[in-house]
Amino acid sequence: MDWVDNHLELFSILILFGTLFALLVLGTSIAVGLAFSGILTLSLQVDIAQLFSTMGEKLFNGLDSFGFLALPFFVLAGNIMNQAGIARRLIDFAMLLGRRIPGSLWQTNALANMLFGSLSGSGIAAATAIGGIVTPIAREEKYDMPITTAVNAASAPCGMLIPPSGALIVYSLITGGSASIVALFLAGYVPGIIMGAAVMAVAYVYARKRKYATDKSPYLMSEVTRTFLRAAPSLMLVVVVIGGIVMGVFTATEGSGIAVLYSFILALFYRSLTPKTLLKVLIETAAATGIILFLIACSNLMSWSMTFASIPDTIGEMLTSLSDNKYVILLLINVALLVVGVFMDMAPAQLIFTPIFYPVVTAMGVDPVHFGVLMVYNLSMGVVTPPVGTVLFVSCSVSGEKITKVIGPLLPIFAVQILGLLLITFVPALSLTLPRLFGV
Template structure:
């Protein structure tokens, strides 16, 4: 088992260093490990069976549907409407433009299902206004980057669908969706708190103008149809009107109708949306197929059991092991994107934590929260690089204001980790656990 584990991880990281794609690295590492366990005659058939079998689940159909819905919403001018709504909520708080950025990322991120899409759409609108109002641009970049992944915790989000299917349905998608609300809000509030303190120190004034009824009604009228997507999809899934996969189809239909009503979806945009969906879905599903082969080879070689024994030999305390897992995932997140990291480490860590009595839904929230922070940290912090490219700031100037935000977000991670009721309150309230 020890030799199999060395071969598996040694081969995978060697391929990464050589510049091989993550998907190919996953598949080849799994093949090398399997070659130690079964004869060559059975190897090729086993490989094909596991790669195609890894996608043989109806629930995976929800992924391309949610990707398509997010792409449509991204093309039909939703960002401007949500920014107006966020500005209405946050304009009385010092650093109102930063507060608006965070709220808009939380709202748009959960609709698009992508931290990258949120950082791009919201950042491109906020950055010019921030520069015009003489806001500190490194801090503006940090706020946009750190708040963009919040929508990947707030449902509907593909990350929880992938986690649920990796764990074989041990954690229901409905329960995971509901469990993501409070942690997602906490991650966003962490950014707002630091931005508030920073704005007070810099003497940034808030907007003291009175709220006019006509203005408020107009902003709400423009924003409610977009926010209705979340209410419809989550309400329908929790209420039992449709499954998560059917809910994804409803999200596509709703987004399409909304885009047509807004007269924003031209033929050219529709083709672009289709191409984006095909590309993104293809990448995700191919990753899942290759990771399925690697996961099966790990299970076949009893590698998760051995890792569990290693962790429990260090400490038998559940809370110490959870802290070690958090630190490990934060480190992993600095050099690996969310999807491959989740696909690789969930099969390894899931048996360990469940044997310790950690609820599968609770662990799903922990792992997604960790990896949401990871996609902002260099050297592979995609969201950070996108935010910096929008504002034109150097990464070295963005890191200092980013560090206090990460500190507060890490405190939020500890709350999520050690207070399970914080995540599980809503699933239990609605009776889905």
């Protein structure tokens, strides 16, 4: 008992993470694992009489923020846009942009995922909608199907960085608004494009090796105009919402409501929204946001327990004992998050590790916006890696390819994306130039 009292911070770390991972191995839901690990850690330092009242207070306080409204509204807007049938219009537009590059269909797939992901904010939605259209065409044109699946899977998460992004909103809320949603949205553009460009670069090499023909037909003004006008109403969502937020016309939360209104009007204009489909969209949105918000509430309890037990300070001391160079620390954190992303989905990984690493890096002078973009870029790669690679599973189910055949083509893409991650890590200006340019 004396050893526990003398090494309370270290023992708290063992209890916290030991309980969490034991419960996850037993198949407990992540939210319950977060809550119980926080409660047990808190019980080391709080009387049982106060424990349950403190627990309830922290659970409810975790959601007591007006900013949380932005999350369900953006999810709803994305779901409505998915239902509006915009994928085909974006595919045509992306095909126009990328048709002269070798492997034009792969380039189209990557570009369309970047465009569609920025509207839906969901890697799974992008992989399903865009992959569902591209896959039959790729099979008909004799494209290599494992590579096609890999390109679709690796480019789908770009929308988690290119705003409006739910992952960036969650990060902002976890940090208590220290990294503003507006700044994070602006900071996500260049890293999101880098992630997509990495896929396109590897696809280019694959196409050149296989000597795929390119479309060298001239661009006709009538074709360009028609294709752009078909895609423009969907793309205007980003212009209206992000432009309005950046220019200060409305807040991010108000912008999320405008995004819902705009997407609803667009769906009615396309005649793709019936009362039945609207009800389905509302139910899916309620289920998705309910899960995320419950995760956030349980995460807040765990985060408060960690802070109360000085766990972030202890881990920070461990990291800084290895090096006092912030870029070395960021490199170590990147490696840790890449490993975590293999075994854990985006939301729980953010909720668990942001409160741990955030105080460490900000104390060393790392910009909160820069670190948020790093985390989301890093963990976005995790949704494409088995055994928890949800986007990879969806892409494989869409194309009918086995995961074992897709892993090989994915590895070079991951290698280039990791180079992009290092570039963003060591050149903060790639993330911070746009926010600073707009003064946010």
